[in-house]
Amino acid sequence: MPAISVNNVTKRYDDVVALDDVSFDIPEGEFVVILGPSGAGKSTLLRILNGLTPPTDGNVYIGDEPIGSARSEVGMVFQMHYLIENMSAYRNALTGALSRAGLVRSLLTWYDGQDKRNALEALDTVGLLDFAEQRAGSMSGGQKQRVGIARALVQNPDLLLADEPVSSLDPKAARDVMSYMKEAADERGLTTLASLHQVNIAREFGERFIGVRDGEVVFDGSREDLTMEV
């Protein structure tokens, strides 16, 4: 059974067709890069996979669970990191534990010891253990994205999604963030989809590449098949 199965997904916003009959399967543990220009439909696809927006047509399965059944945990890394700037890297990473626990627990209880160990382990995975107590607001753009990855890892996700995680970074920081994400995914056997628009950086880290343009899949292949035109 594939880790993710996207079947004939179409998404319309009024008269805009953001995704047009998109289908693909992703096996467990694969690191997939979604490539495509701005407006291609990458964010829409990731938002559907995360259950943030429903498809107009078609369906998505995570394992044998239809999306939205809330049985699978999906971790998400955003272009804008959405960290709480006044909290430490550690406290920010810890908030990942709230997603699984739900809002009620977040209001009523404290993090437990396991959450705290998970947060430290996740910071270690992204090379930030020594920065755990640093205020997120004082960190570099690349470090913030790495904290965002740690926060997603603390969710102990079945699936990791990253929507343009490095588009606001310079090439060096972008490579740095991507290599931590790839390592984290490899270490944990995590199925990962990351959207990128920089083909050069994508090529270095992706195992499989899905090219999207005008809401359609126009490419699906390995690094060897990847040309600069995607």
Ligand code: ADP
């Ligand atoms: P990007 O091109 O970097 O993916 P966009 O600027 O297209 O981002 O979109 C940013 C946000 O605005 C997204 O959450 C998207 O869903 C929303 N959005 C994009 N286009 C429209 C639109 N025409 N009407 C309303 N919301 C939109």
Ligand code: ADP
């Ligand atoms: P990408 O992430 O590749 O830049 P998006 O998924 O953000 O692409 O957008 C795909 C298309 O859907 C664009 O034409 C965008 O304007 C439109 N779109 C995205 N979100 C919305 C929205 N919430 N309302 C209306 N149109 C949207």
